[in-house]
Amino acid sequence: MNLEYNITYAAKNTYENEASGALWQFLIIPETNETQELISDDFSNSLQIPVEHSINGYNFKTYRIRPGQSFEIIEFTANFKVVKKIKNIFEQVSQLYSKEEYNQLRSIDFRAENDVFLRFTDLTSLPGKVDFKFDENISLFDNLQNLNAWIKKEFTFKTNVTDIDTDLSHILEIKQGVCQDFTHLFIAIAKKYGIPSRYVSGYLHQGNGYFGDSQMHAWVECCLPESGWIGFDPTNNLIAAENHIKVAHGKDYNDCPPIKGIVFSSGKNETEYNVKVLAQQQQ
DSSP, rough: EEEEEEEEEEEEEEEEEEEEEEEEOOOOOOBBBEEEEEEEEEEEEEEEOOOOEOTTSSSSSSEOOOOSEEEEEEEEEEEEEEEEEOOGGTSSSSSOOOOHHHHHHHHHHHHHHHTTTOOOGGGGGOSSSSOHHHHHTSOOHHHHHHHHHHHHHHHHEEETTTOOOOHHHHHHHHEEEEEHHHHHHHHHHHHHHHHEEEEEEEEEETTTTTOOOOOOOEEEEEEETTEEEEEEEETTEEOOOEEEEEEEESSSSSGGGGGGEEEEOOOEEEEEEEEEEEEEEOO
């Protein structure tokens, strides 16, 4: 059985003073991979500016918009249809303790192959010690599940207390934040113990009461020597599965923001987002 998702992404930008031009890149298109398939996508804007298509540095599809006229307000709307396979992740992972897996984790070949996702960034660097400890008497997967649960237990989901540049020292101090903060913390701790980890942006079906951002959700993928890349959602203490629709990944948020660009305008501006994820079962 599969799930069919209909996703609507809407954004409205309002400028205090007329903007004379802009360039935006949107990284919001669900990818097609072994667990999900993008069936259709449509992207439009209120100024009817032609949409350009591009590929970012990690080979994910993007939309680009270059207004050729002045404006004070512009609205963007995207609609996606995605089919997601219902897959038992626990059949994929190695849950038994294996000394050999720890040896593979530390091998030169494994570290070289995954070097880019072992590098710390400004957003994924620990300022000092944290209370969480890995236990090398249990499997890597069990350790990561414990890390997932620890973050969920110790930190409170709260909006408007952090921003996209908030570092982990502040998160550890206030013990509050949103999905991107908890994802950065998970990545930093996992990398400390040598586990390749990457930041994932996408959509979350919140119909089951899960916490997520009003724009895009974030979670982690970790590469385990005997299991491959496995997704963990520390915001909800979940294994990323059929409720998570992936868009892109990178080292941290800066590699895969939903929207980035430049606008030629002075004064204040305001952006409003609205994302809806609706699901229905396929027989």
